[in-house]
Amino acid sequence: MMSLPLMTRVCCRYSSTSVRQMRRKAMLDRIIRVDHAGELGADRIYAGQLAVLGKTAVGPVIKEMWEQEKEHLATFEKLMKEHRGRPTVLLPIWNVAGFVLGASTALLGKEGAMACTVAVEDVIGDHYNSQIRELMSDDPEANKELLKTITKFRDEELHHHDTGLEHDAEKAPFYSALTQVIKVGCRGAIWISERI
Numbered sequence: 001m002m003s004l005p006l007m008t009r010v011c012c013r014y015s016s017t018s019v020r021q022m023r024r025k026a027m028l029d030r031i032i033r034v035d036h037a038g039e040l041g042a043d044r045i046y047a048g049q050l051a052v053l054g055k056t057a058v059g060p061v062i063k064e065m066w067e068q069e070k071e072h073l074a075t076f077e078k079l080m081k082e083h084r085g086r087p088t089v090l091l092p093i094w095n096v097a098g099f100v101l102g103a104s105t106a107l108l109g110k111e112g113a114m115a116c117t118v119a120v121e122d123v124i125g126d127h128y129n130s131q132i133r134e135l136m137s138d139d140p141e142a143n144k145e146l147l148k149t150i151t152k153f154r155d156e157e158l159h160h161h162d163t164g165l166e167h168d169a170e171k172a173p174f175y176s177a178l179t180q181v182i183k184v185g186c187r188g189a190i191w192i193s194e195r196i
Contacts, residue, residue, distance in 0.1 A: 024138060028146070029085045030194050031131055035150070036076035037088045037193040038124060041098040042069040045120065048102025049113045058110045058167060065117070065160045072153050079146070088193040097189075101182070105172075112178070114169035119182035121161035127190055128154035 046066035053059055080087065088094070105116035128150050135143040135150070172178060 024142070025083075027134065027138060028083055028143075031135075031146070031150075032076060032079050032083055032085045033088055034127075034190055034193040035131075035153075036073070036080055036085075037091065037094055038127070038190065039069060039073040039076050040091060041094045041189065042120065042124070043073050044095055044098025045102035045116065048099040048104075049106040049116070050102075051099075052103050052106035053110060053113055056110065058113070061163060061167060062113065065163065068156050068160070072156075075149060075153075079149075089196050090189075090192060094189065094193070101185075105178070105182075108173055108178075111168045111170075111172035111175075114164040114167045115172035115175050115178050116182055117164035118161055118169040119179035120186055121157045121164065122179075123183050123186040123190070124157045125154055125161060128157065 043066070046062055046069055049062045050059065050066060053062060079085070101116060102113070106113040108115075131150055132147060132154070135147050140147065169175065
């Protein structure tokens with residue numbers, strides 16, 4: 001028969017491990033849900049931009065970035081199934097809002113579309129960096145695969161940001177105001193998607 005002090009230690013150890021596992025599961029669900037929502041939004045933004053600018057000189061550049069976003073979205077859809085996570089309930093809104101944002105900024109011309117890309121990818125780069133720090137502080141070994149995925153996607157998003165700057169984003173009408181409004185919208189969408 002086990003002594004009371006030994007039983008207490010065993011129970012406490014099991015309890016703390018269980019709590020850690022529950023916290024990790026909640027963290028992973030939140031990260032995968034918000035990143036899935038963000039990649040859906042990015043997919044729709046580029047679809048909107050391509051609908052307006054697809055037959056222009058910048059069309060192939062937008063198409064190339066869109067192809068990477070499709071890969072990102074497919075990856076998070078797969079991760080959601082693997083982790084038995086749920087998508088945000090706001091997916092239908094992000095679907096429409098993303099397309100409208102992409103198309104409306106593209107109507108301002110190539111520069112407007114690229115300003116949108118710069119604003120969105122700047123916020124997403126910061127967002128992915130925060131997640132990388134969170135996953136590293138939790139358990140880098142247990143989170144190794146997700147860290148690898150998010151790091152790769154962050155690097156690609158930052159490349160999109162730089163591509164936007166190379167294609168005259170800063171020449172967009174009201175560049176500073178436009179990018180600040182888009183950034184606030186992106187941060188709000190992230191905050192909401194992490195929760196519902």
